[in-house]
Amino acid sequence: MYKLLSHNDLDGVGCGILAKLAFGKDVKVRYNSIGSLDREVEWFFENDNQETFLFITDLSVNKENEKRLEQFSQSGRKVQLIDHHKTSLHFNDYDWGHVIVEDSEGKLTSATSLLYEYLTAQGFLQPTKAIDEFVELIRQYDTWEWETNNNQQAQRLNALFFLVSIEEFEEKMLERLKTEEHFHFDDFEKKILDMEEEKIERYIRRKRRELVQTKIKGLFVGVVYAESYISELGNELGKEYPHLDYIAILNIGGKRIGFRTIHDDVDVSEIAAQFGGGGHAKAAGASMNEEAYKLFVTNTFHLEPLREDAKHNRYNLKDTSFGTLYQNNSGDKFLLQPLNDHEWVIEKNRFKQDQTFPSFAEGEKFLKRSENAWLVRDDLFVSYLQEEIKLRK
Numbered sequence: 001m002y003k004l005l006s007h008n009d010l011d012g013v014g015c016g017i018l019a020k021l022a023f024g025k026d027v028k029v030r031y032n033s034i035g036s037l038d039r040e041v042e043w044f045f046e047n048d049n050q051e052t053f054l055f056i057t058d059l060s061v062n063k064e065n066e067k068r069l070e071q072f073s074q075s076g077r078k079v080q081l082i083d084h085h086k087t088s089l090h091f092n093d094y095d096w097g098h099v100i101v102e103d104s105e106g107k108l109t110s111a112t113s114l115l116y117e118y119l120t121a122q123g124f125l126q127p128t129k130a131i132d133e134f135v136e137l138i139r140q141y142d143t144w145e146w147e148t149n150n151n152q153q154a155q156r157l158n159a160l161f162f163l164v165s166i167e168e169f170e171e172k173m174l175e176r177l178k179t180e181e182h183f184h185f186d187d188f189e190k191k192i193l194d195m196e197e198e199k200i201e202r203y204i205r206r207k208r209r210e211l212v213q214t215k216i217k218g219l220f221v222g223v224v225y226a227e228s229y230i231s232e233l234g235n236e237l238g239k240e241y242p243h244l245d246y247i248a249i250l251n252i253g254g255k256r257i258g259f260r261t262i263h264d265d266v267d268v269s270e271i272a273a274q275f276g277g278g279g280h281a282k283a284a285g286a287s288m289n290e291e292a293y294k295l296f297v298t299n300t301f302h303l304e305p306l307r308e309d310a311k312h313n314r315y316n317l318k319d320t321s322f323g324t325l326y327q328n329n330s331g332d333k334f335l336l337q338p339l340n341d342h343e344w345v346i347e348k349n350r351f352k353q354d355q356t357f358p359s360f361a362e363g364e365k366f367l368k369r370s371e372n373a374w375l376v377r378d379d380l381f382v383s384y385l386q387e388e389i390k391l392r393k
């Protein structure tokens with residue numbers, strides 16, 4: 001018998017599907033949240049047949065279970081942990097640990113792609129085109145590579161995963177992978193996925209207007225409350241507000257915080273680790289402890305949401321020699337303009353400030369970070385310039 005304990009997200013369930021393709025009725029699969037795995041592992045040691053081959057995928061265990069697993073393995077029993085999270089790399093010290101974040105060709109891995117390699121190399125599973133395609137979609141989704149490659153199929157696979165129950169998803173995928181030559185969505189799935197996409201767009205638009213900005217442990221953070229579409233939301237907000245180091249997404253009911261960043265020089269797994277969590281450089285999470293609650297909830301409760309930059313301007317545009325006009329919540333106006341060919345300067349309420357910036361982008365970052373300022377609409381910009389002319393007369 002085989003038992004597979006895996007994560008309850010798309011990548012984790014991808015592992016379960018592969019295990020069922022390989023072992024059929026001989027494998028029991030249980031999906032867990034990050035927080036519930038250790039109890040499940042303890043349950044295995046207390047109640048399960050110890051001749052069972054235990055797989056753990058896309059998740060890692062605590063210190064105690066790490067010791068138990070090592071004893072289990074030392075006593076000649078079979079266990080294999082397969083993961084791709086940087087925070088799990090120390091499991092490679094054991095014979096039963098297989099953790100790879102990036103493969104030899106520099107490609108980011110996922111638990112599903114690693115388990116697929118393992119199962120086919122061991123002769124447990126015969127590779128097919130359809131399975132190759134399915135595994136690659138999950139890998140691209142989980143590593144966020146789909147975004148760079150604009151691989152909508154990968155994102156749609158994840159959306160489908162959340163639209164149906166895990167049991168239904170498993171059943172549909174198993175059937176498809178056993179019988180079809182290529183991986184594809186059926187017409188009904190295509191229809192509900194189209195509807196879902198529109199729903200996500202509306203949700204993100206609403207959430208964009210609820211984002212507040214603060215500084216926590218030296219980094220600029222956008223804080224928003226959300227329970228759904230965490231990754232899509234984190235990515236959209238990150239791109240909308242690139243002056244923020246990362247986005248924190250709070251789920252109060254679930255007492256969880258998700259951390260997302262679009263920046264290569266910010267590692268959110270380090271931020272999550274400060275609150276007892278973990279994950280990847282660009283996507284991580286933690287439970288909301290007292291300290292996190294104070295920093296992210298209490299301290300930000302009184303803040304005004306960030307205002308979005310005006311979208312349809314023809315005159316007040318970024319990075320022009322004319323200057324670009326911003327405003328903050330107190331009504332102060334900031335004109336960012338070039339001083340010479342290598343310096344940018346800000347006029348606050350028409351008074352030139354001393355500080356200069358090496359580029360437009362740096363000047364704007366300063367305004368957005370220190371003043372929560374936003375790009376104003378054309379009408380305000382035009383009346384600002386008219387006023388300027390009057391003042392000069």
Ligand SMILES: [Mn+2]
Pocket residue numbers: 011012058084110111142
């Ligand atoms: Mn994963």
